[in-house]
Amino acid sequence: MKTNSVIKESGSIPSSENLPIYYDLYTPSVSVATVQPLIIFVHGFKGFKDWGAFPDACEELSRAGFAVLAMNFSLNGVGENMLDFDQLDLFERETLSQDLDDIGRVIEAVKSKEIASDKAQLDSDRMGIFGHSRGGHTAIAAAAEYSEIMSLVTWSAVADYNARWSDQMIEDWKSRGYTEIKNSRTNQIMKIGKVVYEDALANADRLMAIKRVEEIHIPALFIAGKEDEAVPFSDSEKLYRACPSDEKEVRLIEKAGHTFNVSHPFEEENFPDAFNEALDLTEGWFLETLK
Secondary structure, three states, rough: OOOEEEEEEEEEEEOOOOEEEEEEEEEOOOOOOEEEEEEEEOOOOOOOOOOOOOOHHHHHHHHHHOOEEEEEEOOOEEOOOOOOOOOOHHHHHOOOHHHHHHHHHHHHHHHHOOOOOOOOOOEEEEEEEEEEHHHHHHHHHHHHHHOEEEEEEEEEOOOOHHOOOOOOHHHHHHHHEEEEEEEEOOOEEEEEEHHHHHHHHOOOHHHHHHHHHHOOOOOEEEEEEEOOOOOOHHEEEHHHHHHOOOOEEEEEOOOOOOOOOOOOOOOOOOOOOOHHHHHHHHHHHHHHHHO
């Protein structure tokens, strides 16, 4: 049953490096005695929990009866103001290993009640995870790594991050220890350090989604846009085929780009059709597999 009111509580917990993992916890306004399954939302590359319509999506999922925890990875480069890349030194060394460990810290904090709510009881035995793009790639690794996760949804997930490094990037890492990318939204030049590349290669068996998806037997839904300009929808099809779960689906959305036709900042009254379809599929999946 949907509720009209959602409560948002914000906080942070320390990462394994003692850096803050900022989070927002959305809970439906129901009886405090009601135990609510938890969905963890993880953002993608050059992303953050407050990007675009993601906060609105988390709120909508919470209206359906879930606690939803949206997290910023500790090395994503976005500091206390939550909206700007003002810690590019951290972004430069944001490894897939640290992202995966951050999810583990969040799960641990929920179980120990380091993350808790006065307004709701969080069910640490019924957790789902929902990730976009690189976050979908890491969500797959997390679903294989952490037994507490009982259901998985990915949006525009990358299948194999090591396949995305260009020859020029690899040459940059070998010759000067970093490569550079431009953030087309902010026009910032952002460094990616060699440690990111080395970590992904050295720990590929633990980190690459296309490898870890072979261990996933929980319900898994892979959603992608047919007009994704950043990650081909064939990545989601590959992940679906490699996943051995008895309960799995792949859904391709027509006329949908990488972010399902949402941009940042999101100031529209209604979601674009593609985003709405992806969100409806996600909500339905978690209602079937977590409630």
